[in-house]
Every structure is written in structure tokens, then in C-alpha cells.
Amino acid sequence: MKNLDRIRVRFAPSPTGMLHIGGARTALFNWLFARNQQGSFILRIEDTDRERSTNEAVQAIMAGLRWLGLDWDEGPDVGGEHGPYFQSERLDLYQAAASALAQSGAAYPCFCTPEELAAKREQARREGRPPRYDGQCRNLTPEEVEREKANGHRFVLRLRVPQEGQTTVCDLVRGDVTFDNVVIDDFIIIKSDGMPTYNFACVVDDYHMQVTHVLRAEEHLSNTPKQIMVAQALGWESPTFAHVPMILAPDRSKLSKRHGATSVEEFREQGFLPEAIINYLALLGWSPGEDREIMPLEQIVKEFSLERVATTAAIYDVKKLTWINGHYIRALDLERIMAAAEPFINGEPGLVKLIKKDPGGKDRLRAIIAAVRDRVKTLAEIPDAISYFYRDDFAYEEKGYRKYLAQEEALALLQKVYDVLSTVTDFTMENTEAAFRSLIAALDVKGGVLIHPTRVAITGRTFGPGLFDVMALLGKKKTLARLARAINELAN
């Protein structure tokens, strides 16, 4: 009985580009299903398109999966009992299956050229007929076949599709989906260059790799009857299918480059954490069933099930991803955030130089990031958020300057702040605040009257961590120097 065995699933991308966000979600669902069921997650590279497949893409996809934390039990690099895991290295398997089909007559050679086929398709389209193969070579006699071959004509192998009856896809998320066989034409299983087509190769591989469940995007649903037919022709049992809803762009169309970031790589570059992307993607088409959204991966693994996968296509929403990302930036281990922020800080050599010069070293950087991380939503915002702790020659934010510094009493106020802070010897958060409060009391004003101008004077901004945190982080010397700078500028 199939479902008593361990489940085996695979993610089978074609290496023609980066790891797409949709591909990542498909990989994630497969991975979650495998982990939840204690099954195996296989990575298989479908590189039968010689034109478009590249090794860079293979590397990029694997890097993307690893970055997301989706490890595979079998596949490139790690190997496995059912390899090789590149389709281009499994040609003998396709060849064997194909000749078995050709032998029995379940498949036949077709000598039509791509040009002829394209012309017929075009004509059919113009006449409003469904564009399907017309069976031109379906009934060639052995003599005709031999003659064509002798003439050196290139040919493909087509499956002889039954023209009556129906084929039903048993889908774990959609139920039974039935197709009339007449709507399916004699599709190609082996291209004229000897390479298998997708609908053929994946059936052969899934069989040999003992894949039990095929989880993939809904766009493959209409391909599935073809794959079932191939399996039937070969006398094989098909795996169980589950077609998960697609991810659409905000304008409801299929996701493409013109919709901004679509690859995992790009999201990484924009400062999103893998934890956040995983959490967000898991929620796109799946829900735990209760009012929970932020979930650690282990929890998702524990609760994931195909029964709770949605049937509706989902539009991805960067705003919500951003919200989740902000959550993880706040909640994750500080060292983790430090490490994740590093590449972004390194992206600004000027800032890096200042950080290196800082005697406070990594401890101070850690404290600063701890102070600002509650306020950023992406890692990309961190360099700017920490910059004024290191850079003395910052400009005053226009609005803040006008509102708090360009006021008559500002100069005198800052002078008083300067004097009071000068008396603080141990420049801690508590001590600076105490000094501040006593000045506030002495002047009989509201706290903000002193705090706002001071903040602009020492940070250049109207927002950020608590003022006393900032001062403590900055230290007495820098705090006073910055106050002096502001006083100086106002005095002139």
C-alpha cells in the first residue's frame, strides 16, 4: 500500500534563472510536507532545455534554497540512491522508456518540421479551431517511416493518445479532475535532438525516483492527464498529485520582472530575512486554521497539511511581508540580526570606515543595533538608522531644524543643556536623564521643550531611539561636541 511507505516528494526546477518566489513557495510546500511526514525531499534539476539551462542558474537556485533553509535529502551535491539528479544525465532512462513505447506502438515517430507545425497552429487559431496536432504522421507505414529516416529527416516521438474515454487526475487539494481524452493531442515525448520533453521526463524520473506525491503549482494541472497517459502507456502507477494555487502579481497577472522583486535573491538584497520570507510564503495558500500568523518554522512543520492548502490563487503583498520582516528583525536573536545586517552595512564603505575607527568596537555596534532594530522593517534600513552614531558631520533634518532649532529660545536652551550635561561624570542613561529632569523642573517646562531640540542637535533627526539611550550610546564627549556644534551654528 503506497501510503504506508514513506512519502517522497521533489522540487524540480528548470535552471533558467533565479529562484522565483513562486518556485520557492512550491519548494517550501514540498519541504514542509516531507518534513511533516518524515519523508524525503528531493531536488531534481530539469535541464532538458539545452538552450536555456545554465549552470549559474543551478547554483543560484541551490543557493536560494539553502539561504531559505530548505535542505534536500537527495539531489545535487548531497547525492542519493536514485541519482543522478540532473535530467541531462539520465538520458538513457528516457531513451529506454521511449523505445519501449515505440516498440509497442504506443509512441510513433513524427517527421513534421517545427515550421510546418507552427503554420498549422497559426491557421487553426485563425479559423477558431483548437490548435492541436492533426495526426499527420500517426499512421505512417513502416516503409514510410524507413524512407523518411533514410532521407535523413529529423523526427520526434509522439505518444499515441487514445481518442476516446477520459482521464481523471486525483488531486489532493482539488479532488478529482476529469479530462476528455479527445482534447489532448498526440504530444511529443522525445524531441528531435533526442532530449525528452517535460511531460515525459518527469514521469520517467518520478517513477524511477519513487516519488509518491507531486506537489506543484496549479499551472501544471492541465499537463497532468498527459503525464498519467505516459505512465499508463508504460504500465506504471502515477504518483498522487496536489496542485497548489499560484502566486499572482498585485495586478492579478502572472508574476514577472515588471512587478518588481520576484526572485528570492532580490528579496534578500532588499533586506528581507529568510525567516520572514518563509513565514510569509507559508501563509500564502496555507493557514493553520486558527488566528495565528507569526509562526516559527518548526511550528509550521508540525502543523502543515495538504488538507489546509487553499484552492484560490493568491496575490503576494509586499506590505505584509514587510510587516512580518519587521517582526523578525525585532524578535530574532541579536547576533543573528548583526550577522544579517553586516552585508548591508558593508554596502556603505564610508560608514564601515567610521565603524572600524570607533573604539567602542563590536560591542558598541551591537548596542546601537539593539537600539535601532525595533524601528526598521528591513535590514536595508539599518545603515541609515545607525549612521549618525558614527558620523558627526550629519545634516540637520529640514523639518526638525525649522521646528526645534530655528527658534528664538533654542540657543539658550541648548546652552543650558550643555552646561548641565557637562556636570554629569558617569554618562549613563539614568544619570543623563536625572540631570535633564532636574533642568526641566528648574525651568518649569514640559520635557519635550528640552528633549526635542536636543535630539535634533545630537542626531540631526526628529525620530529614533529614546534620547537618553542615544546620549549614553554616544558618550559624553560626542554628545557635548554635537551640542556645541549646534550652539555654534545657531549663534552665527
Add this chain to the structure above:
RNA sequence: GGCCCCAUGGUCUAGCGGUUAGGACACCACUCUUUCAAGGUGGUAACCCGGGUUCGAUUCCCGGUGGGGUCACCA
């Protein structure tokens, strides 16, 4: 165009015959606060339409409409 899938606020979703239709993002107030975030409170906002079935349909069935997918020597 044929075939297939889908349909709860702008978005992600819960719901599996009887609910004041729940949550989250976003948005708007208020609150907290030294600012900004975060947090808290409240608010605007949804069952595509029409027929059935049923005592009763968001929920089941059919039709329509809408959206998506697919019809390649791409996967």
C-alpha cells in the same frame, strides 16, 4: 476560442447549513510615550450574480459573470 481550476473586505485568510461572518496586513482615529517605531483600544471595509435543494444558505447543486491556468521540439 476549446479544455481545466477558482470565487469571503484593497490584500492574505478562518468558516466546512443556523455566527452580531472571526483574525492579520494596509488605512483612519484614539491611547501610551521625550520623538519615531512597537504595543494597546476602537473604526471604515467582504460572502460576484441568478436560479434551485432546504424550515433555513456565505456554506450544497446548476447556470451565468469575473479572474486565473493551459493548449510549444519551455518546463
